[in-house]
Amino acid sequence: MASVSSAADRSLPLRERKKLRTRRALADAALRMFTEKGFDATTLEELVDVVEVSKSTFFRTFPAKEAAAIEAEVELWSAYLTALRDHTLSGVVLTEMKDILCGVVTGLDADWPDRYVATRRLVLTAPTLMAYTAHHRADIQQQISDRLADKLELPVGDLRPQVLAELTTTAWTIAARAWVRTGGQGGRQFLLESVEHAFQTIPASLELSVQTGR
Template identity: 65%
Template sequence: MPTDDRALPLRERKKLRTRRALADAALRLFGEKGFDGVTLEELVEEVEVSKSTFFRAYPCKEAVAIEAEAEIWSAYVAALEGRELTGVVLGELRDALTATAAALEPGWDERYVATRRLVMTAPALLAYVEHYRGGITRQVIDCLAGKLGLNADDLRLHVLAELTTTAWSVSGRDWVRHGGEGGRQALIDGLAGAFGAIPASLDLSA
């Protein structure tokens, strides 16, 4: 969810500004020269920070490249952790993800489209995103297990977590392909359509 920087201590505001500057510079440079065409040294020089400052903000070069991707998923997990589950769990996951997407700051749309297009040009980034989303899926499963009093090995939790990620991927892919046309509402409408198709898909027969 978006954060009001003014509510943060000065030191945290500085860290956040540095993180944003690195992510913005990375997306611009990677877009111009390709992910493999930009070294970490070039990136930190562009932002005028040290490597140690970079590694305090991001664990690796891949992570700074997918900051827009990480924003939606980290906010989604936080929203889910703070949510009281009162109905059908898939609907709760849908609502948490939809509310998260709606609440992201306006500039996120353009950054996300650029990030996804970049990811498709770099195998290392594609692999990193898959690894990152796998970690998010595990967090969602653990969260659900705790809230529902179920074992984290319960296959239903795994299926639900994966279905949510898949619904996002299907709707987001089409939105990115069209350059974010229709804005945030088009993405949210597509997400609703993807979730709505799940029950019908399960009942589909030849």
């Protein structure tokens, strides 16, 4: 189980720290059990029995069995939304969004890269998990778009924040997919370099034309 070790965690009231420990225990057990036995083959009863909590405690912590399975994904985008909320935008917005994302990845727990790789590999084995993750990512894109529109004081219906939100998640997906395929080879630093490269490729991709062939 991941330990509650960050300064932010230690500053929380005892009750909140206990909730966080329970959440991490459930997520860690879910990832391990779903990987070993299969997502569909592992029942919620088996999961809560291993962690020694009730089903009601589980549903106070996660909205669904699928949510516990993709906690590493949720951690990433929850942290991203918080960082975006607290960040004062200046300059090229897409560059700012890339910098925020890299900063978030840098600040995640030491065991997050391994958990993320395991999570993405698990998702590929279960169509229900893949669908749940896609739904979660679409919701994140909308929240990013809404937050950008608010920060930039853009009118309702302006498509630019939605485009930027989807470019951000797409660049992440491309970078992370290749990294996951290697089993996370090169660690967090290689992932960050891949994210940088994916974002750098966006302008050239938009300018690609048949005439140049490049």
